[in-house]
Amino acid sequence: MNLINGLKLWSINNNYIESAIKLFKKNIYSYIEIYIKPGSFKDYINIWGNLNIPFIIHAPHFGDGLNFSLKEKFDSNKKMALESIEFTERLKAKYIIFHPGVNGDIKETINQLKQINDKRVIIENKPHFGLNNENCIGHSPNDIKMIIEETGFGFCLDIGHAICSANSKNINPLDYIESFIDLKPVMYHLTDGDYYSQYDSHLHFGEGNYPIKEIVKMIKPEKMVTNEAKKKSLDNLDDFIIDMEYLKKIDN
Numbered sequence: 001m002n003l004i005n006g007l008k009l010w011s012i013n014n015n016y017i018e019s020a021i022k023l024f025k026k027n028i029y030s031y032i033e034i035y036i037k038p039g040s041f042k043d044y045i046n047i048w049g050n051l052n053i054p055f056i057i058h059a060p061h062f063g064d065g066l067n068f069s070l071k072e073k074f075d076s077n078k079k080m081a082l083e084s085i086e087f088t089e090r091l092k093a094k095y096i097i098f099h100p101g102v103n104g105d106i107k108e109t110i111n112q113l114k115q116i117n118d119k120r121v122i123i124e125n126k127p128h129f130g131l132n133n134e135n136c137i138g139h140s141p142n143d144i145k146m147i148i149e150e151t152g153f154g155f156c157l158d159i160g161h162a163i164c165s166a167n168s169k170n171i172n173p174l175d176y177i178e179s180f181i182d183l184k185p186v187m188y189h190l191t192d193g194d195y196y197s198q199y200d201s202h203l204h205f206g207e208g209n210y211p212i213k214e215i216v217k218m219i220k221p222e223k224m225v226t227n228e229a230k231k232k233s234l235d236n237l238d239d240f241i242i243d244m245e246y247l248k249k250i251d252n
Helices: 014-025 041-049 071-091 106-114 141-151 159-168 173-181 212-218 238-250
Strands: 004-010 031-035 055-058 096-098 121-124 154-158 187-190 224-227
Touching (some): 004 238, 141 154, 159 173, 187 212
Parallel strands (some): 121 154
16 A cells, blocks of 8 residues: 555543554554543553554644634643643654644634644644534635744645535635645545535545545555544444555555
8 A cells, every 4th residue: 555544543542452453463554643632641641652653643622622723722722732742752753733723813823833843743724614613723725834834834634624624615625635735744634524515524434425536546655644534333443444445445
């Protein structure tokens, strides 16, 4: 396969550890992207630290209270960002992914991101609207371009988010994805979903109608791609294995 595939887990997902180890040894994936649940460092860092697996860190987003676009959130944002950096240091992670925020000001997002001052930070694009109709910062190539030019940070292209944003603007999704790719993302997020919806659904491949084969061709060879599909079981990662088999068939 030309893609470097990643498994998405939460920092509190010790229930998947055994399965994750087995799949890594079988070369089913190449790294784990861990979403940090706030306050989980003390209880879970040693569990992940003992795995000897490459990591990417995904900082908390607004669903857990981190929202760089609001000035009044600065202190709590800083606390969560620092915990994410702690995970990054201990796990020797290559990148830390941050969302730009919702219902606020992109200039405030840029101001707060600048104060993190960590070269491993990369910014993820968002749909235009969140699941509860939040107005997301970073939903357009112009937003992302402004943020990465002002901060010097890298870019993680979430394909599903780009498709949702394109639908909100009545733009051809594949053309819109190309506009994001022009910003030279260092890694990607990819799941299936409703190709005509404004809202992200994180479906497994084949459960939606995204043109996955066309999208994979657009992703440059040897790029890191995290599968963010929702897990159906608390006991195993069988659905992730099926997703990887699906990708393998189309990514030759």
